[in-house]
Amino acid sequence: MKVITHRKTTYYLLAALILVKMVLHYCIINPVYDLHRDEYLHLDLASHLSAGYLSVPPFTAFISLLIKWLGGGFFWVKFFPALFGAGTMVLVWRMIEELEGGIYAQLLAGTVYLCSAMLRLNMLYQPNSFDVLSWTWVFYLLIRYIHNGHRRNLLWLGVAIGLGFLNKYNILFLVAGLMPAVLLSPQRKVFFNKYLYTGIGIALLLALPNIWWQIANGMPVMHHMAELTKYQLVNVNRFDFMKDQFLFFISGAFVFVAGLVALFLYRPFRPYLFLGLTYVFVITLFLYLRAKSYYALGLYPVLLAFGAVCWERLFSASWLKYMRVAWLLLVILPFAYVFNVLFPVLTPQVIQQKAKKFQAFGLLHWEDGKDHALPQDFADMLGWREMANLSVKAYELIPEPARAHTMVICGNYGQAGALNYYGNGKLPFALSFNADYIFWFPRMEDLQYIILVDDEEPDEHAHRFSTSIEKIGQVTNPLAREYGTSVYLLKDIKPEAPAGLRELQRQQIRELRAW
Structure with missing residues (x-):
């Protein structure tokens, strides 16, 4: 009876933490901000379902389709990343149960998870939230397998890795770290289990449509990685990468550090040594590649579980029990101090x-x-409504009969996605020669008008395709990343414009495939 009562208490506590988390995600964004530029692109994937995309694998597109069916409003855009974060918290809870941790360990791990960068990660509709969930799911299944030996855990492992791959290729770094880690640990015997290879087959089967799409389209992921390395990762400082690993958890870092140390030194955790080795291998790989610091976030939920169990056992002595409350306050109070820095709650x-x-x-x-x-994420959440309103204004200047022969072309994916979100029903579907939009151009015969949205002056192509270019306005918020982006109305479109645009599209696609 006591066991049943204890379980009810732990699940009530878990439900309370999940409720707090879900509510927080609707309180941490000031209404002055729009959606983030990446969110617009991910939402537009729902209108063009495919086995693959330039920006992400296809999992996000199907979540976007579900959001679209639910109305596409702010509530649902924010709901799913928050839900994936809540799912990660549930898996941490279950890992602690597998490690025979108690209610304090669960409360400590849940509190650290809430009071960390995980809340910020789950704030935006991006693949990152499910990425962390899939990594945590992999770790949970391995712990379950070690604990109970059930072979079905290895089959589910294939599902977790396969779905993780369909969400974000980042999970391949986890696989790259896990393989040598397991080989160097007593758990290497798992490689003699045929169910592991059945699980690998399941993962490959799930990933196959996307792998085939990549091959059929010239492996555009390689071009994407080359661009990322050239313009973003080159600016990554390795010292800052390591510093961020601690800043992600503010004052709660002592929990994951305890978990990492315990995996190497605490005898009861010796069967899980490979998890500590996995952390070392993956972090080393990310450092070598100059990866962004948040790529490693999937490593930490499992460390929180082990660390929380360690602290609970350490505080089991009667004279140390009072430290339990102090440890929780040590997590909560500093996080409360920096809350308005980590999240866009301030104007x-x-x-x-x-x-x-x-x-x-x-x-x-x-x-x-x-x-x-x-902060860059905050600046990426400003100016979009203003840009969409200017584009609608330009569209309304076009005679009614000609609106069916009008194209909206933007300089980047954020601009195109924002116009499709805020101008839905008021504008034609906006396109760009950037990101996935390059594949979505329609037939362009009888083109009469072009609405051009760009952060640069109209180039030679615009002047070649039109004899009259009118500037309608520009984004006036100096704090927006899109500050100065202008909306132009191109009139008197020349007959050669459709063929010229089509050639620009083909040229861009050729570049994507010539990696």
């Missing part, structure tokens, strides 16, 4: 007034290697 104007606090945490440092007035 941009107030952030400027508190710039020193943001700068102290390195949050004004962008991927271009420079400091700016706002």
Whole structure:
């Protein structure tokens, strides 16, 4: 009876933490902000279902389709990353149960998870939230297999890796770290289990449509990685990467550090040594490749589980029990202090007034290697509505009969996605020669007008295709990353314009495939 009561208590506590987490995600974004540029692209994938995309594998597209069916509003856009984060918390909870941890260990791990960068990660509709969930699912299944030996865990392992691959290729780094880690540990005997290879077959079967799409389209993921390395990863500082691993958890880092140390030194955790080795191998690989620091976040939920169990056992002595509350406060209070720095709860104007606090945490440092007035994610959430309104204004200047022969072309995927989100029903589907939009151009015969949205002046192509270019307006918010982006109405479209646009599209596709 006591066991049943204890389980009810732990699940009530878990439900309470999940409720807090889900509610928080609707309180941490000030209404002054729009959606993030990446969110617009991911939402547009729902209109073009495919086995693969330039930006992400196909899993996100199907979640976007579900969001679209649910109305596509702000609530549902934010719901799914929060849900994936809650799922990760549930798996941490279950891992602690497998390790025979108690309610305090679960409360400590849940509190650290809530009061960390995981909350920020789950704030945006990106593949990152499910990526962390899939990594945690892999670790959970391995722990379950070691604990009970059930072969079905190895089959589910294939499902977890396969779905993780369909969400984000980042999970391949986990696989790359796991293989040598297991080989160097007593758990290497798993390689003699035929069910492991059945699980690998399941993973490959799930990944096959996307692998085939990549091959059929000239492996555009390689071009994407080359661009990422050239313009973003080159600015990654390895020292900052390691520093961020601790900053992700603010004052709760002592929990995951305890878990990592225990995997190497604590005798009861010796069967799980391979998890500590996996952490070392994956972090080393990321350091070598100059990866972005958040790529490694999937490593930490499992460490939180082990660390929380360690602290619970350490505090089991009667004279140390009072430290349990102190440890929870040590996690919560510093997080409360930096809460308005980590999340866009403040208006941009107030952030400027508190710039020193943001700068102290390195949050004004962008991927271009420079400091700016706002954190990059926050600046990426401004100016989109204004841009869409200007585009609608341009569209309304076009005579009614000609609107069916109008194209909207944008300079980047964020602009195109934002126009499709805020201008839905008021504008034709916006396109771009950037990202996945390059594949979505329709037939362009009888083209009469073009609405051009770009952060640069109209180039020679625009002047070659049109004899009259009118500037409608520009984004006026100086704190928006899209500040200065202008909307132009191109009139008197020349007959050669459709063929010229089609050739530009083909040229861009050829470049994507010539990696």
